[in-house]
Each structure stands twice: as C-alpha cells, then as structure tokens.
Amino acid sequence: MTLNQSEVVPQGLTLVRSCVGLLKPLEGVCRKVSALGMFFFLLMVFITALDVFLRYFFSSPLSGTVEITEFFMVIVFFTSVAHAQWTGGHIVMDVVTAKLSARAQDLLAVSTSCWSVVTVSACLAAMCQYASQCELFSPTLNIPVAPFVWLACAGCLLLVLTLVHDFLASLLKVHDRYGTGLLLLSLLLAAVTTAAFLWFALHRARGIPAVTLGIWGCVFMFFLFFSGMPVAYALIASAGVFISAMRGTTAAWNMLGQFWYNTVASYDWSPLMFFLLMGYVCFQGRFGQDLYRAARSWMGHWRGGLATGSVCACTAFGAVVGDSLAGSVAMSAIALPEMRKSGYDDALAIGCLACSGTIGSLIPPSTTFILYGVLAEQSIGELFIAGIIPGLLCMFCFIGVIVIWSRLNPAAAPASPRVPRSEALASLHSALPILAIFTLVIGGIYGGVFTATEGGGVGVFGMLALAFFLRRMTRDKLSKALNDAGKFTAMCFALLAGANLLGNFMTLSRIPMVLANAIAALDIAPMLVMLAIIIVLCFLGCFIPAIPLVLICVPIFVPIAKVFGWNLVWFGVISTLVKNMACITPPFGINLFVMKGIADVPIGLMYKASLPYVVGLFICVGLIVAFPQMSLWLPSMMH
Numbered sequence: 303m304t305l306n307q308s309e310v311v312p313q314g315l316t317l318v319r320s321c322v323g324l325l326k327p328l329e330g331v332c333r334k335v336s337a338l339g340m341f342f343f344l345l346m347v348f349i350t351a352l353d354v355f356l357r358y359f360f361s362s363p364l365s366g367t368v369e370i371t372e373f374f375m376v377i378v379f380f381t382s383v384a385h386a387q388w389t390g391g392h393i394v395m396d397v398v399t400a401k402l403s404a405r406a407q408d409l410l411a412v413s414t415s416c417w418s419v420v421t422v423s424a425c426l427a428a429m430c431q432y433a434s435q436c437e438l439f440s441p442t443l444n445i446p447v448a449p450f451v452w453l454a455c456a457g458c459l460l461l462v463l464t465l466v467h468d469f470l471a472s473l474l475k476v477h478d479r480y481g482t483g484l485l486l487l488s489l490l491l492a493a494v495t496t497a498a499f500l501w502f503a504l505h506r507a508r509g510i511p512a513v514t515l516g517i518w519g520c521v522f523m524f525f526l527f528f529s530g531m532p533v534a535y536a537l538i539a540s541a542g543v544f545i546s547a548m549r550g551t552t553a554a555w556n557m558l559g560q561f562w563y564n565t566v567a568s569y570d571w572s573p574l575m576f577f578l579l580m581g582y583v584c585f586q587g588r589f590g591q592d593l594y595r596a597a598r599s600w601m602g603h604w605r606g607g608l609a610t611g612s613v614c615a616c617t618a619f620g621a622v623v624g625d626s627l628a629g630s631v632a633m634s635a636i637a638l639p640e641m642r643k644s645g646y647d648d649a650l651a652i653g654c655l656a657c658s659g660t661i662g663s664l665i666p667p668s669t670t671f672i673l674y675g676v677l678a679e680q681s682i683g684e685l686f687i688a689g690i691i692p693g694l695l696c697m698f699c700f701i702g703v704i705v706i707w708s709r710l711n712p713a714a715a716p717a718s719p720r721v722p723r724s725e726a727l728a729s730l731h732s733a734l735p736i737l738a739i740f741t742l743v744i745g746g747i748y749g750g751v752f753t754a755t756e757g758g759g760v761g762v763f764g765m766l767a768l769a770f771f772l773r774r775m776t777r778d779k780l781s782k783a784l785n786d787a788g789k790f791t792a793m794c795f796a797l798l799a800g801a802n803l804l805g806n807f808m809t810l811s812r813i814p815m816v817l818a819n820a821i822a823a824l825d826i827a828p829m830l831v832m833l834a835i836i837i838v839l840c841f842l843g844c845f846i847p848a849i850p851l852v853l854i855c856v857p858i859f860v861p862i863a864k865v866f867g868w869n870l871v872w873f874g875v876i877s878t879l880v881k882n883m884a885c886i887t888p889p890f891g892i893n894l895f896v897m898k899g900i901a902d903v904p905i906g907l908m909y910k911a912s913l914p915y916v917v918g919l920f921i922c923v924g925l926i927v928a929f930p931q932m933s934l935w936l937p938s939m940m941h
Contacts, residue, residue: 315477318470325467332385332460339381340784343579346374347766350576350759354752366442371755372567373440375575376450378788379566379795380457386792387464392532393793393850399530405484407530408476412488413495414531415469420496421539422465425558426458432559454563499539503546503554512548516811519544523804533850534793537800541807548810557806565799569755570676575791576758577667580765582783582790587769589736593618594637596733598718599726606708606715608644609654610701612637616658617665617697618737638901647714648903650707653911656897658700660882660919663848664693666744667758670852670881673798674874677805677856681871682754683747684937688871691932692879695925699918707914735772739764794849801853808857818861828866832927835859836880843884851884852877872926875933879923886912886919 349367357363386392399407433451440447477485507515519540526536538558546554565571597611597618604610615637641651663670666686675682708715743761746752752760769775808814821831839859843851856877863873886894894908926932 315474318473322467322470322474325463325470328384328460328463328467329388332388332464335457335460336382336385336785336788337781339378340781340788342374342377342381343575343784343788346371346378347576347579347759347762349374350756351763354756354760358751366440368569369440369442369445371572372569373445373450375572376454376563376567378575379792380454382788382792383457383796384460384464386789386796387461387468389789391789391793392534392796394530394532395527396530398528405480408472408479409484409488409491410530411472412469412476413492414526414529415465415472416492416496417499417526417531417539418535419462419465419469420500421535421542422458422462424542425538425562426455426462428555428559429458429563430455431555432563450567451563454566458562499543503543504551505547506550507547512811513813513816515544515548516808516813519807519811520813532796534796534800537797537804537850537853541800541803545803545807545810548807557803561803561806562799565802566795568676571672571795571798573667573682573754573758574669574672574794575787576755576762577669577672578790578794579783579787580667580758580762582787583762583765583769583775583780584736586779586783587765587772587774589765589769589774592729592732592736596726596729598637598640599721599729603717603720605712605717606650606704608637608641608646608718609650609704609708609715612641612651612654613658613661613697613700613704616655617661617693618733618740644718645713645716647711648901649907649911650704650714652897652901652903652908653915654700654704656894656908657886657912657915657919658697660885661693661696661700663878663882664689664696664875666690666747667754667761668878669794670848670878671874672754673849673852674856674877677853678860678870678874680874684871685874686744686754687748687936688875688933689878690936692875692922692926695932696879696882696919696922699922700915703914703918735768739768797849797853801850804854805857814858814861817858818865821862822865828868829927831862831866832868832876835862836876836923836927839877839880840883840887843881844887848881848884852881869930869934871937872930872933876923876926879919879926883916883919887916888912 349364349370353364353367399410402410429451433448433455436448436451438447439445473485473489476488522544523536523540526540527533531539542554542558545557594612594615597615598608601607601611601614637655638651642648662668666689668686668689671685671689672682674680675685704715739761742764743757746760747754747757766775766780839851839855842855859877860870860873863870888894888909894912898904898908
C-alpha cells in the first residue's frame, strides 16, 4: 500500500511533533548538567586561591594546578554550552534579519538552525575520532587527557540534540503559521544551501590563490552572520568549509577534532572565566549599590551630579567586574530611578548609564584585555595596568560631556539636595570593602604576587567571602551568579573556539601578511594607517558585537602594528577604546538595546542619547594616540 503526498506530510509532521516532545525534557537535563559544572567552577576558584595562599605564606604551592585548572575549564564549558543554547545565550547578529518580515525570519530560521546542526555535528564526529586516538597525559600529574575529550564529546552531543530540537521546532513554527507550502519551501531552501556548502567543502579548490579563497571565506562568514546564524557556529562553519576547500578534508577534519577542546583547555584563557564569575558575584551581592550611594552622596548636589556620580560608580564597578554590559545593567537598576525622580532628562540619564559601562573594559581587570593579550601574545598584567589611565581619562571625558550638556540645558540635570557630611562619610565607608578587593587583585598582579589567572581566583574567593560575611549572598543568589557566569562563559568560549579556527584559516589564507606588507609598501605616514584602522574598527563595530569584533580583527591588525613597530600594549588600549564604541554605536550597540529594555524608551532616543558620549570616546582615543605614554607609563614602572 502506498501513501500519497497528502498523507505523507501529516505523518511527517506527527513524527516531528513527537521528536520535539521527546527532546523538550532535555532542557531540564542540560540545566542540571550545567549546575554540576558550576560546582567544579567553585572548586576551581578554591584550588586557585588555596594555591596562592600556600605559596605566598608557606612557600608550598599545590602541584599541578595549571593542568587541574585546564581540566576543570573543560568541565565548566562543555557542561554549560547546551544550557546556553536553551536559554538563548549564544550571540546572533540580527542587524539584517530584524528588518525582515516575521514570515521571512521564520523561513530563514529553518536554514540557519539546519546549518548549525550540521556544523556542530561535524565537530562532534571529528572530536569523537580525536578522543578515540588521543594518548596524551598531563605533564605533572600524568592524568590521561582522553576521558576529558570524551566528556567534551558528551557536552557537544547535548548541544547537537538541543540544536536538533530548535530545528524541528522551527519547522513546526513555519507550518503552524504559514501552512504546508511554505514548510516545504523552507525545507528545500535549507537542504539546497546545506548541500551546496558541503559540496564546496568536499571539493578541493585547486588553482585558486589562497588570498582569493580567504576573501571569499570572509564574505561567506559575513553572509552567515547577517543571515542570523549564531556567530560562534558561523565562525566554525566558514573556517571549516574554506580550510577544507583550501587544504583538503583531512586537514579540516583534524582541526575540527581538536580546536574546540584545545581552546577551552587553555590556561591562558582561564582569567576570563574567573573575572566573569567575579562580576556576577559582585552584581548579586549588591556591591554596585554601595558604589553608587557613595558617588551620589559626594556629587549629587552638583548640577548633573547624579549623572557624574553614576559615571564614577560605573568606573569603580568596572574595576571589579571588567565587563562593559554588567556595569550598565547594575548601575541602571540603581541610578535611573533616582535620576528620573530628580527630574533628569531621559536622554542624558540613559545615555550616561549605557555608555559609562564601557569604562569597565579599560579599568582592570578587563575581559577585553584578556582576549587581546592572548591573541596578540602580550602580558595580560601589563595590559591591565596600561588601561588605568585611559580608563580614568575616558571617565573624565564622559563627565565633561555631562558638564557641557547641563550647562547648555540646566533643566536636563538639576542639582539634588546636599546630603549631611555624616551620611557622605558613611557611604564612603560602605564602599571600602569592594574597593579593597580591587586593590588586592590589581595590586597583587602589579606587585608580582600572583598572575592574572591567580588574581581572578583570589578576587572571586574574596568577593564570595565578603558577600557571605555581610550576609548579602544566599544560596539562590549564588546559584543565579553561577548560572549567569556559566551561560556567559559558554557564549564566550564558543566564540573563542570559532575565532581560533578562523585564525588558522586566516593564517593559511595569508591575508594578514599580505595586507600588512601592502600597507607597509604604500609609504604613507603611520598615523594615517592608524586612522584607517580606527575608521575600519568603528565601521565594523556598528554591525558586529564587541567580542566577535576583537576576535576577528586582532589577528588581522596586529601584524600591521608589528610592521610599523607600534607598541602592542598601546595598540591594545586603542583597540579596546574603539571596541567600546561597538557597544554604544547604532545600529547594533548591545548596551543600547539592553538599556532600551531596562528604561522602556524608544530606540531612537537611545541613539540620540549615546552620540555625545561617542564624541567623548573619540576625544579619548585621539589623546591616547597622540600621547602614547598615557597608556605606557604605568606598565614601564613594572619593569
């Protein structure tokens, strides 16, 4: 007995609904697996802090802490990556797709989710082969590496199943909203494009210059970005397809099998995990409120004083969390109601909070400096110290914007009543513990007591101890901090892995080398080249999120900086300043979209509010470019 088309489609849809129903409970499993990984995250913090304590006070450090940290990093990431997918934690560039109709978005989602399934499935298969052949042991403790690679495969399998659920759910969404005809069209589009990508990857492109393939690879990458495919998977797919076309399927397969595990299990990236957790513990412990209360008490009676205090509080908060978005979110929940109550103009108040969070990327510890330091092979400690003066300069530039704004329009930022001196002193006293932890972490790194990784572990341990001592941390709050840190860690390390593979592709394509040599041969003033780099970064920052912007552009522009003999620490500070603009410039600026949701204002107002602060950032960039010692003087004192 044969089935006609009218019978096949409903039966197929019934099967799809059954599969979606079977996969849905996986969300709870992934959540529990991620919670287990967070236990190892806390254990990693404790071991790092204990190692520093034993070494410093008893000259008896723990043995093998580096490899233990690397193994625990693998556990933390691969137990959290699927949960991050369930909770929408992976970055998607919706600059183009957001302007499409709902029907076009739903149709395109079928293709992008299909591409994601194929990409991560290829990574899983290659990683399983790598695990089966891996005979490595850790150098100090002689622990076999293979079990941890298999654990990574298990985490990747959970991710694949999650992506399959998303793909099937997108099919059902198209059918339920638009009918069988568009469902079949979306399936056809997904199948044809996937087959085309695979065909290209499986056929070696002989006779085509590497640079040409590199350019087409970049075009393909941006196509995937703007189609709405998660950035991490788009990086992996574009690099994998074009490495295969350039060097053959065997070379690409070997890279796919190792790149994700080797990126995550890299001690160089461990400060990123620690400082992310430190920031979320600080947020849940309400330490940002202490900083804002102190700033408001001392500056609130000035015209524009609450906004000025918010900038100072964001700077101090950034000194602890090292992230541009965390500072804006923490201060907005505290400061925005106060400024609105005092009659502040929304544009001034919201722009101040959205943009001041970016200072956290300059004031150490900075997640951006960690990314740049590893990619550019520069000392993270020196980068941390180099960011202090530029960070303070950025703070003063923003304060200058507020002063000018309030002078031109006094009604936009009225003065608040002066608080009693006793209240001001009390507020300063409450902010001292959090500043003491900052001093401990940065002072320890600056003084050579511990490395940036150890400083991150000590910082998290100190922050937790302080939060529990002050009874600001409960089990639920700690769970929330760990959950948020795990989600953001999964997002970051998925991007790092994709960027690592893309970096290999860029090296094979020789684009950075050819570009650097071409610019050097132009015989133009170095500062014109610097200006061109800044303009390119600013332009790309309007469309690419901050972290992918760093990961993509650093491998391209650092070789150019080397050609001109620029100090790479100074270049890192400039790159970070320009990267900050990616957070607050239209149309993509992530801080603007987050603040739009918090403040409940039109996006047009957010764009208007950010522009004066973007001008302030440009002034700051110009000063750092003109006077390099503003960023290099403190690092020179370390030697």
